[in-house]
Amino acid sequence: xxxxxxxxxxxxxTAITSEDGIDFAIIELFFFAYRDFTSxxxxxxxxxxxxxxxxxxxxxxxxxxxxxxxxxxxxxxxTKQSLARVLKQLIDxxxxxxxxxxxxxxxxxxxxxxxxxxxxxxxxxxxxxxxxAALEDSGAAERTLVERFLEAMVNPELRAQIDxxxxxxxxxxxxxx
Amino acid sequence: xxxxxxxxxxxxxTAITSEDGIDFAIIELFFFAYRDFTSxxxxxxxxxxxxxxxxxxxxxxxxxxxxxxxxxxxxxxxTKQSLARVLKQLIDxxxxxxxxxxxxxxxxxxxxxxxxxxxxxxxxxxxxxxxxAALEDSGAAERTLVERFLEAMVNPELRAQIDxxxxxxxxxxxxxx
DNA sequence: GAGATTATGTCAGTACTATTGACGTAATTT
DNA sequence: AAATTACGTCAATAGTACTGACATAATCTC
Numbered sequence: 001x002x003x004x005x006x007x008x009x010x011x012x013x014t015a016i017t018s019e020d021g022i023d024f025a026i027i028e029l030f031f032f033a034y035r036d037f038t039s040x041x042x043x044x045x046x047x048x049x050x051x052x053x054x055x056x057x058x059x060x061x062x063x064x065x066x067x068x069x070x071x072x073x074x075x076x077x078x079t080k081q082s083l084a085r086v087l088k089q090l091i092d093x094x095x096x097x098x099x100x101x102x103x104x105x106x107x108x109x110x111x112x113x114x115x116x117x118x119x120x121x122x123x124x125x126x127x128x129x130x131x132x133a134a135l136e137d138s139g140a141a142e143r144t145l146v147e148r149f150l151e152a153m154v155n156p157e158l159r160a161q162i163d164x165x166x167x168x169x170x171x172x173x174x175x176x177x
Numbered sequence: 178x179x180x181x182x183x184x185x186x187x188x189x190x191t192a193i194t195s196e197d198g199i200d201f202a203i204i205e206l207f208f209f210a211y212r213d214f215t216s217x218x219x220x221x222x223x224x225x226x227x228x229x230x231x232x233x234x235x236x237x238x239x240x241x242x243x244x245x246x247x248x249x250x251x252x253x254x255x256t257k258q259s260l261a262r263v264l265k266q267l268i269d270x271x272x273x274x275x276x277x278x279x280x281x282x283x284x285x286x287x288x289x290x291x292x293x294x295x296x297x298x299x300x301x302x303x304x305x306x307x308x309x310a311a312l313e314d315s316g317a318a319e320r321t322l323v324e325r326f327l328e329a330m331v332n333p334e335l336r337a338q339i340d341x342x343x344x345x346x347x348x349x350x351x352x353x354x
Numbered sequence: 355g356a357g358a359t360t361a362t363g364t365c366a367g368t369a370c371t372a373t374t375g376a377c378g379t380a381a382t383t384t
Numbered sequence: 385a386a387a388t389t390a391c392g393t394c395a396a397t398a399g400t401a402c403t404g405a406c407a408t409a410a411t412c413t414c
Contacts, residue, residue, distance in 0.1 A: 121199065364406085378391100
């Protein structure tokens, strides 16, 4: 700002760079990578009249069968009103079933059906293929490094919910790290 | 339960695993990581009445000052109708200015103002901090590995648009397609 | 047992981002 | 002169999210 008041609306012609110590490279790569990563299942979902929200629900119901509605809301960090529409559609189309909780009959445990399991796999397949391709020349060490990086990008409070190892959340002590 | 025809809607009680050769660990980590990564700027954007779309436009206008509307549409992969509202708001609030293209007067070159530059930096700061924290114990080699992984996750056709290195896209040496 | 709390469902209204399709205008190309 | 291109805009629709309010049944607490 060499001028005082007149350059408020002046165009800046120089590109922003890593000057300010900001990691634009990874910020941008993350955007492109995630966009393309989600575009694969989006194609399939369109055939069912589903969207990404359905994918996420289906994913977690398959990863943690028997989780309750409240647990699902907590994992997804959305409101029950947002979940309602999506979950209802998945139930109506026989991808997910609800069972009354055995201990607490107010709870609804969510389980995939064979149909829901199959769709979850179909949606995950191209994503997994993409990951495999991206890691194709890499060994186990590189893979672990990518996993650690992604995990470290998650808010610390939420890391407990994730379990890279075995997808079992039923209160097991699976100490991988 | 062990019926054949009637178990179409039966609950599957076992968790999906990496059995089928599907990389659920990274699929899930990518979801959580990206969600939290975008949540940082979302907080700031809310103060301006902006959303993520504004962030993306602001980001690329700062990264490639002088890019045209068509180029921006191509990078973002959205329609001009989607861009219109967002871009108009950024222009109306003096974050972005349009200049008539020097060679082709139909074109509108987009530039950030000082205000737009400042906001772009403010939005990128927490994201960059998060990345730095995630890589804190890592060296340059690990950083490069993460960059390579993310780049490999992007659709090959689009990798040309990205430039990890220096963020300079100023040379309009691009073939027009 | 009465009352409070919890788990879930649902209705209504709103916001943001995206889409397709159509049409208009000015500038450039053929 | 005609066609094409770059951009802008109007209208309608979809998908995902939000807040707030209210209902019901089950469980917990005193």
